[in-house]
Amino acid sequence: MRRVDVHAIRAAVGVWSFLAIGVLHAAPDIERAKELVESKCSVCHGMQGESSGEYFPRLGGQHAEYIVKQLQDFKEGRRKGEMTRFARNLSPEVMEGLGLYFSQQKIAPHPPSDPELGGVGRYLFHHGNRFSGVPACQDCHGAKGQGTPRLPRLAGQRALYIERQLRDFNKRERTNDNEVMHVVASKLTELELMALAEYISGMQ
Numbered sequence: 001m002r003r004v005d006v007h008a009i010r011a012a013v014g015v016w017s018f019l020a021i022g023v024l025h026a027a028p029d030i031e032r033a034k035e036l037v038e039s040k041c042s043v044c045h046g047m048q049g050e051s052s053g054e055y056f057p058r059l060g061g062q063h064a065e066y067i068v069k070q071l072q073d074f075k076e077g078r079r080k081g082e083m084t085r086f087a088r089n090l091s092p093e094v095m096e097g098l099g100l101y102f103s104q105q106k107i108a109p110h111p112p113s114d115p116e117l118g119g120v121g122r123y124l125f126h127h128g129n130r131f132s133g134v135p136a137c138q139d140c141h142g143a144k145g146q147g148t149p150r151l152p153r154l155a156g157q158r159a160l161y162i163e164r165q166l167r168d169f170n171k172r173e174r175t176n177d178n179e180v181m182h183v184v185a186s187k188l189t190e191l192e193l194m195a196l197a198e199y200i201s202g203m204q
Helices: 006-020 029-046 066-075 083-087 093-103 115-127 159-171 178-185 190-201
Strands: none
Touching: 006 029, 029 093, 066 093, 159 178, 159 190, 178 190
């Protein structure tokens, strides 16, 4: 069985980092961003980015640069989804304002509803599966799931959202940042996928 080349993954992450340099380049329009959060963003993501439902990502505490990149990808068609129409009319200043606003919010994690399943996810997150070639999630996202300005913070994310993203990466329905994550997600069993989502949702 072909193993995932961790060095190739890290190289690809390095390319992402290089391309992401300079993403934050305009003065953030924080006031307009706050208006949009109150009138639009909060419907799905909550005022503090805590998420109003299981299928919506939690944005509170996410890296500002990563939020800006995702908004740009939606706007320019690299990522498809419900956000495309909303992002289409955003200026760089407002995108950066939204990134800055949500990055400053604090949200609490949800304790795993199934601790035993979460335990399986904990092992996978920190050690991977050497038998199938699944790398440890912490190799890119950090031991505490905090991510980097170029890679998303995962800690405390909604379990169902993580599950959905992994499935979309596997099926290539997630159309950006797919090269690395498709390789990883395609090797996960159903048990591993569910376990990772369960564990990540309870990380702090």
